[in-house]
Amino acid sequence: MSASIGSTIVSLPDQSTAQMPKRTYINNEQGLLSWLLTADHKRIAILYLISITFFFFIGGAFAGLIRLELLTPQPDLVAADTYNKLFTMHGIVMIFFFLVPSVPATLGNFLLPIMLGAKDMAFPKINLLSWYLYIIAGAMMLSAIVLGGVDTGWTFTAPLSTHYLNTHVITAATAIFIAGFSSIFNGINFIVTIHRMRCPGMTWFRMPLFIWANYAASLLMVLGTPVLAVTLVLVALERLFGIGVFDPTKGGDPLLFQHLFWFYSHPAVYIMILPGMGVMSEVISTCSRKRIFGYTAVAFSSVAIALFGFFVWEHHMFIMGVSSYSALVFSLLTMLVAVPSAIKIFNWAFTLQKGSVTFETPMLYCFGFMGLFTIGGLTGVFLGSLGMDVHLTETYFIVAHFHFVMVGGMLMAFLAGIHFWWPKMTGRMYPETLSKLAAVTTFIGFNLTFLPQFILGYMGMPRRYAAYPPEFQVLNVLSTAGATVLGFGYMLPMLYLTWSLKYGAIAGSNPWQATGLEWQIPSPPPTENFAEIPIMDHEAYDYEWLANKTRNEVTTVG
Amino acid sequence: MGLSPVLWQFLVNWLHNASLFPAEASTIAPYTDALYFFLVLMTIFGTTLVAVLVVVFSVRYRRQRNPVATQIEGSTLLEATWTIIPLAIFLVAYVWGALLYFRIFNPPTNAMNIYIVGKQWMWKAEHPGGQHEINALHVPVGQPVQLTLISQDVFHSFSVPDFRIKREAIPGRYTTVWFEATKPGSYRIFCTQYCGTQHSGMVGWVTALTPADYKTWLEQSTSGESLAQNGERLFASMGCNSCHNGTAAARGPDLAGVYGSKLTLTDGRQLLVDDAYLRDAILNPSQHVTAGYAPIMPTYQGQLSEDGLIDLVEFIKNMQSNYRVQQTLVTAESGEAAPTTPPQGKGER
């Protein structure tokens, strides 16, 4: 081991002699077609990465327009109906085309088989199929946008969406339906891979926590998404034939729609956060050179979140006319589901204790996650508390809550993960200083954008408003200013990561000195991942094992 | 709550004047704010705790100071601590929130009732005295007011942030919420449930008046006929009185005094007659047929607007005897032109 202790764990090979591996999954086959027809999980992950980035910036552009419009109280930039389309498409694109597939479909796809010591996913072709479904869905969504957009809100509330709007609701619903199947297949693939493809010695409690988190998220995808699918089918049929399953004038119950919708969409928010929590565990352990504090608690809390996540959906409907008795039950369960998240946060915090902590970019994003997700999650508790929800629901408080958990939480985790595994995926390092700058910029921009929205929310500013009373302007201006900073912060990684593809330092197989199986193979990995199937003979996050291994390698080579 | 009133007033007013806080203008508001401050404190506490842990550990155990990490399995005791403490705090939030919820939705018995009809994209308020308002609501201070809400098309949500109340206006069903304004003044009404293009235009004002001012307002803006009187006319013109006239030969049940009573249905169920039931009985009569009667009452779905229904409901609610019904029957038979209902609801949007 090197003698001097620096402030970083990054250990790159000597750049003057270092070389990229000759045969990697990237150059194994050439040509566009070899990518489009690939069954290699790593290539599919890259395809996903490119597509979701594309959709993130589309959604981001909508966000930019939303914030610009809200600069002034009057609807002067865009008319009200355009504004409605903006936030609808912002929500749909961000949720179904960015955040749900973000970590699982990119990092998960790339890493899951490697972390398990397998050569590929259980069903490589279905893996590719889910990417194609995603692309078809995305194309449909884009065409719906180009043809004039949708203005239902991402929640498709009936009977508004079924009988009162004449925008491209059916196209958008079909797009989400298809994207849903993409996500279902993704989930099935993950679960089967985790159950069936673990290498010898890879027991459940030796799996990295990233796997546990993705496993829990996959359960949610498989069990929840079909309900969304059937709901959208019913909405589409109701629109097409004018039937009344959800329309009260025809005898339907609009609340039934909401029950079915939120039965999926609440678990969906955990689909959106759990994989990010997986990233957290990996990065925090690596950057503090220490096994995760209470591995089992963290692993089981993922599963607990997934399980309890199915019992709380009605908290989105507290004032919508559900029975108050049932609201009581769901409010209680909401409080229970918040606990496992707290466990995780504290376990991560205590992982730092007695560690040997370094502050690389992924770690900075993780710190961002810890702070912002805690705020976001605790404001979720406001909303779960019945009486409080009456005042806060449908205001900017909600908007702030979910951006704190989704953007402050998941997006931060996603960026942490992208930076962390970038050397593994591409073989090259990103520029550290610039990336630290981006991490700090996004943190500041984020708080400036969304903290004022909590205050706005308590003052009563309703969400989905194109125009608002003038007394809310100051805070809105702050928020828009923050969004500009934030947008800049998100542009940066996009630019320097692209740059690093060619000019980044060669990373070597284990720049972070991390313990995961993925770090024991070359970067970028070869197509078949492992020359021979590994045997897992140590716990996850076993830094002593790693030190031993490194020592042995040195002696044999030297 | 806990806090001294002076300090409370100071805090709240200061925040309000800094445009960081809504006015506290109803009896509910202080209760909501108390819970809010509790939750804010919880958030500050939790976030600070996490931040302190992260910062202290990062500084204390950074690589330069602590080159070699000590591997720790975990600690059941610590984990139990941070399971139980947040759980306890969350449970307090739960109980407190539930109590507040029931406070918000349980009206006092002496509340006066005002009907609110939401439609794309306006609020119509109908006072029992027949005063109609659009995107405005006049109420007296110091008097509990119950709102009975319904929507004519999609979901809307009636929100008055300064009162800390909000309630969904649902198509096809009455919902209620109540408040008691404490300070005269004007307060914003928002529609907070996304309801289509002009959702952000569905706003208005609640004007809280002193009881004296309110009385003058009532007198000045009356349309001449109360809701019940409108309902009486409708009752005659829609032909309700041909069956519901309280005579021995009547084909329908006697409606006098039916409001608030318990009905037994043909399938044995017992139901309390409230606003929602009356409305439903007119629109979907065959879904709950009163014991002893044949399901012959026609449905009035599509023939009555929500306003018309409110008139009828208000009329039936206040119907103490069948005297006037029988009177109208006589006048109707005498060939006098029956008043017509304005065709609303369907065509209008």
Add this chain to the structure above:
Amino acid sequence: MDSALATTDPAEVHAEHGHVSLPQHRHHFETAEQQREAGSFGMWLFLLTEIMFFGGMFFSYLIYRNWYYPAFVVASNQLNVTIGTVNTMLLITSGFCMAIAVWAAEMRKRPLLRTMLILTALLGVIFLGLKSDEYYEKYELHHIPGNNFNISMFTNPAGYGIKEPPLSPDMAQRTQVFFFLYFAMTGMHALHMVIGLGILCWLIRRAHRGDFTAGYVAPVENFGLYWHFIDIVWLFLYPLLYLINRHPLH
């Protein structure tokens, strides 16, 4: 027990050498056994999503049946029980053929496998034929929800020679909800069958080539699961839509 060993033998013999034996064996699986288990587990997970998918509709049915009980009773009685029962029998028989087909594949009986698959498909086609006949009947009676829906049969059953209590007009309107759910549920079921028939055609072709009678039975087996699942859905649809209301509560 013997049969089990017999069928898996060749694969295992080769696997002993640490190498892939069957052409269908995918490189990323270590053994054929692993591949087979992965395949059937994946199929089961897919069926899990199907449970939730149909579950949403069954749940809607449950709610509205309780709300609009009289309408559901009368509307349900207008369904053709004979066709429904015959169709149930057909599906069960088809499922039986499918089961035998799986067995034939395991035992490497090519002709039997082929015949059974064809029979399965044939019975499925007859089922769909009868189903479309039923749909057409509904069309003629104006029982397809939408603008052409006609409630007169329910408000005035005597006029149609039906022995049912007449419904009041508002309740009669609710029969639309029943028929909507009827079409949505049986339609989704039929759609699944159509997809199944498509896959069956492909299976028959491959069975004909002998793909599945050399120790590689996973596709037949997994398709069998799918086909039986469709049976299961119907086994619930049949009583719920056709039978439950024959004798309404009084």
Add this chain to the structure above:
Amino acid sequence: MTDQAIHGNANHPGNANHPIDGDVDNPEHVHHHIITPTQYLFVYLALIALTALTCAAAFVDLKWANPVIALGIACTQVVIVVLFDMHVAYQSRLIKLTIGAGFFMFLVMVTMTLTDYMSRSWGMW
């Protein structure tokens, strides 16, 4: 490292001496079992008989018992199909658990939503 390890003795029934430590008594694997046509035939006859029974029962007025019987028979049939036609009786615990999870989740959806539907008319709110 050899692959030998996991090839193990997959073709030995019982599979008890699986060499990988994590896989000892692994509930996820089970020996492949083949059901005989005779068994299928019995299953088939049972299903047909039950169909006839449920159809017949529907035409007898049994008051509240009618729907109960109809659903009871349907559930019986489904259990038979799942256990035998779909081989679950001979499948690993994992598969059984998977199916259980499906029906459990469906029941969660139903019962939890019913908390709303059933109590909506209980009181004022």
